Amino acid sequence: MAKILIVDDSLFMRNHLSKLLGKNDYEIVMAENGEQAVQMYRQAKPDVVLMDITMPMKDGLQALTEIRELDAQAKVIMLTALDQELAATRAIHIGARDFLVKPVPPNRLLKSLKRVLEK
Template sequence: MAKILIVEDEMSIRSFLKINLQRNDFQVIEAENGEEGIRLAQIDPPDVAILDVMLPGIDGFKVCEILRKDYPNMGIIILTARTQDIDKIMGLEFGADDYMVKPFNPSELVLRIKAILRRMESNLNEGKSTILSGSFKLDTYSQKVYKNDEEIDVTPKEYMLMKIFIESEDKAFSRDELLDLVWGYNFVGDSKIVDVNIRRLRAKIEDDPSSPVFIETVWGRGYRWKKN
């Protein structure tokens, strides 16, 4: 049974989410503020964390940043009542896998949670093997990325992007193709999520992210991996 952490300060919303998730056979733990959410996650890490942005004390973005750093394989969904693109982008920058704007259909939230869990399970079931490309090595069993034998801290989405690129060196992928392959065909969000994750990944693997040599921009198309 997958474990879901809800961090939401409004009790009515928290209870509503808990009831709907339990009806779908999820184990639910809940917190009313960011500090409590982090404490509960440290005691017993959940499979997926659902974080409201507007929390008392530290906000959902900071909670997301802390959880992503400590638990790189945890699924994270940001909830926000705001509609500005900057809030969506900020959530993705801090490491969220997905976001939903309030009000939303709880059935859609359940579908997105299940999609994240399927991707996590698929990655774990790939079996132990290594993928090499120049100075890079991907361990598909542990989902770790190494450059010159030094581990690079990547999120699950960043790992999936690396794997897709390296397995198809020199192939140009459109943003829509990457969106389908990494976030799934049912993803309803903005395609900007691809650019955000590419930018974040470049900052980790490129010697000079402003002049990338591994993940190239293909103007009018998208991105491709250039083996060096």
């Protein structure tokens, strides 16, 4: 069972993604900002990180950079709003494996996770 770290400042989004992924046999850990994401990455050692770009304290791009410094092979999928595609492109350059536009259709999210886990 793969472990997924969900990082989003929206409690609704964290719970929504947790329910969806839990039903599909993923183990879930969560963080609500970029600072917690880096701490949880160290502690939980997830197989994949699903991370929002816009968050308080430390945004997703800063957290992605720090996670990649900890683990150059980290598998991170960025979640973005429609108006953040430039930031999503930057995330790919930093090392994100994919980016998904919210709201993410469940089948698209599951397909992306499967592809990233297989690489």
